[in-house]
Amino acid sequence: MDILANFIDGQYQAPLAQQYLDNIEPATGKVYGQLPDSCQQDLALAVTAAEKALPAWQSMALEQRADYLLAIANEINNRLDELAIAEAIDNGKPVTLARTVDIPRAASNFKFFAHACTQFASEAHAMVGSAINYTLRPAIGIVGCISPWNLPLYLFTWKIAPALAAGNCVIAKPSEVTPKTAAILGEICQKVGLPNGVLNILHGRGTNIGQAICQHKKITAISFTGGTTTGAVIAQLVAPSFKKLSLELGGKNPALIFADCDFEDTLEQVFRASFANQGQICLCASRLYIERSIYHKFKQALVAKARALSPSDPLHDDCEMGAMVSKTHLDKVLGHLDDAKAQGAKILIGGQQVQLTGRCQQGYFLQPTIMENLPNSARANQEEIFGPVITIQPFDNDQQALALANDSQYGLAATIWTNNLTRAHQLAEHINTGIVWINCWLLRDLRTPFGGMKHSGLGREGGLDAMRFFTESKNVCVKY
Numbered sequence: 001m002d003i004l005a006n007f008i009d010g011q012y013q014a015p016l017a018q019q020y021l022d023n024i025e026p027a028t029g030k031v032y033g034q035l036p037d038s039c040q041q042d043l044a045l046a047v048t049a050a051e052k053a054l055p056a057w058q059s060m061a062l063e064q065r066a067d068y069l070l071a072i073a074n075e076i077n078n079r080l081d082e083l084a085i086a087e088a089i090d091n092g093k094p095v096t097l098a099r100t101v102d103i104p105r106a107a108s109n110f111k112f113f114a115h116a117c118t119q120f121a122s123e124a125h126a127m128v129g130s131a132i133n134y135t136l137r138p139a140i141g142i143v144g145c146i147s148p149w150n151l152p153l154y155l156f157t158w159k160i161a162p163a164l165a166a167g168n169c170v171i172a173k174p175s176e177v178t179p180k181t182a183a184i185l186g187e188i189c190q191k192v193g194l195p196n197g198v199l200n201i202l203h204g205r206g207t208n209i210g211q212a213i214c215q216h217k218k219i220t221a222i223s224f225t226g227g228t229t230t231g232a233v234i235a236q237l238v239a240p241s242f243k244k245l246s247l248e249l250g251g252k253n254p255a256l257i258f259a260d261c262d263f264e265d266t267l268e269q270v271f272r273a274s275f276a277n278q279g280q281i282c283l284c285a286s287r288l289y290i291e292r293s294i295y296h297k298f299k300q301a302l303v304a305k306a307r308a309l310s311p312s313d314p315l316h317d318d319c320e321m322g323a324m325v326s327k328t329h330l331d332k333v334l335g336h337l338d339d340a341k342a343q344g345a346k347i348l349i350g351g352q353q354v355q356l357t358g359r360c361q362q363g364y365f366l367q368p369t370i371m372e373n374l375p376n377s378a379r380a381n382q383e384e385i386f387g388p389v390i391t392i393q394p395f396d397n398d399q400q401a402l403a404l405a406n407d408s409q410y411g412l413a414a415t416i417w418t419n420n421l422t423r424a425h426q427l428a429e430h431i432n433t434g435i436v437w438i439n440c441w442l443l444r445d446l447r448t449p450f451g452g453m454k455h456s457g458l459g460r461e462g463g464l465d466a467m468r469f470f471t472e473s474k475n476v477c478v479k480y
């Protein structure tokens with residue numbers, strides 16, 4: 001049994017109340033470990049450690065701070081295989097995906113922000129002939145980072161790295177559903193000699209320790225990624241104390257596929273955008289709008305690809321589709337499918353749980369699912385399902401495609417597939433999402449602003465936006 005501990009003040013510590021939660025491997029449905037069900041007393045220890053570490057960390061020379069982050073990045077790369085296997089066991093994702101995407105990206109997050117903090121400059125505003133203003137960007141202090149289960153180490157580090165780079169001490173909480181790689185990160189911090197208390201990792205339930213982090217008086221900013229409903233709860237929790245808040249929430253992302261696209265390349269990439277990580281990425285395409293003249297051909301090709309994609313053991317190198325993260329989540333997705341069927345959806349492929357044999361007999365596997373025949377107002381077209389489930393609909397012209405894309409409470413990411421770049425730029429200008437990809441998906445430049453409009457979130461992560469979020473700006477006006 002793999003028993004995890006909190007990482008506080010540079011040491012692994014059992015939860016003070018000795019309460020634990022089970023950790024389940026989604027591919028087998030079996031409990032394989034336990035994690036702390038931390039409480040306020042554990043948080044108090046972490047905050048004390050962070051307070052003690054803060055003065056030295058925030059006043060450290062930038063190059064030295066950057067060196068620590070680079071050392072963490074290197075150590076993540078050194079432990080690539082071990083981390084990839086741990087992620088695949090914990091989350092159910094294909095180990096090859098973890099090895100080629102999740103873990104390398106976690107290392108890149110530290111490397112990127114190591115460099116970013118040495119390049120982060122403050123502005124000056126001259127009042128010609130009378131004064132000069134300059135802006136200081138001190139660290140905020142102690143910040144809380146709360147991350148979800150779909151890209152565990154990838155998103156955990158996407159928050160921690162800029163927070164540390166900006167000079168803050170961090171209290172971080174990974175999802176209780178996928179705690180393992182976050183726990184290993186503590187060992188990495190010990191190995192590189194990160195000063196004690198700079199990064200503290202607490203495990204446990206969102207409604208318990210997560211909420212306590214949001215409400216702690218000495219934690220002055222919260223960066224959260226997860227579901228929109230939880231984001232709304234957190235916004236309420238932090239409102240009375242005016243903490244800085246960054247929310248990366250759900251999506252219901254449209255893909256606009258035009259007849260003049262490069263058919264084969266679009267098919268390949270839209271398929272990946274739909275089903276990568278079992279559709280459990282907030283950026284996944286879930287509403288496909290296809291120009292009527294190619295609707296039938298594209299639909300047939302998509303269905304054929306989906307038929308060839310069967311879930312299998314995530315620990316096998318050739319696995320392309322793993323398990324859903326939990327029984328709760330699988331049931332939620334199946335509930336959406338029942339609802340869609342009741343609303344008249346035609347299931348073109350999938351729609352059902354899959355039972356594997358052998359080790360994975362009790363695992364949480366779902367067939368890739370493609371549905372048509374639903375109005376845009378149907379729940380399946382309006383609510384985030386967060387699984388390997390897409391709907392397809394035909395459209396007749398650019399205006400109709402745009403209207404369908406924007407008919408959503410969400411506004412995270414959109415993709416446009418066309419060889420007519422004038423059309424693509426015009427649509428990109430009018431689509432109400434924080435991210436638009438043209439003829440590509442999840443092509444990431446970590447310098448770019450990342451986040452959503454409407455119910456997809458508040459604020460932007462990435463590049464300078466993250467550095468700005470994790471610092472206060474203070475203007476100094478000097479009269480001469």
Ligand SMILES: NC(=O)C1=CN([C@@H]2O[C@H](COP(=O)(O)OP(=O)(O)OC[C@H]3O[C@@H](n4cnc5c(N)ncnc54)[C@H](O)[C@@H]3O)[C@@H](O)[C@H]2O)C=CC1
Pocket residue numbers: 146147148149150173174175176177204205206207209210211214225226227228230231233234248249250251281282329332384385386
């Ligand atoms: N980035 C995204 O778009 C994600 C969306 N989701 C969506 O959210 C739905 C719910 O999934 P969950 O696993 O419950 O994700 P969640 O959004 O509730 O959990 C994300 C993180 O927030 C923490 N948390 C939960 N409640 C909290 C609270 N009251 N205060 C502070 N922290 C809290 C959790 O412990 C976890 O670390 C999913 O079915 C999916 O549709 C889930 C994960 C990521």
Ligand SMILES: O=C(O)/C=C/C=C(\O)C(=O)O
Pocket residue numbers: 148150151155158225226248280281282283444450
């Ligand atoms: O930063 C990225 O490349 C991806 C981020 C993905 C999420 O925030 C998510 O799936 O929740």
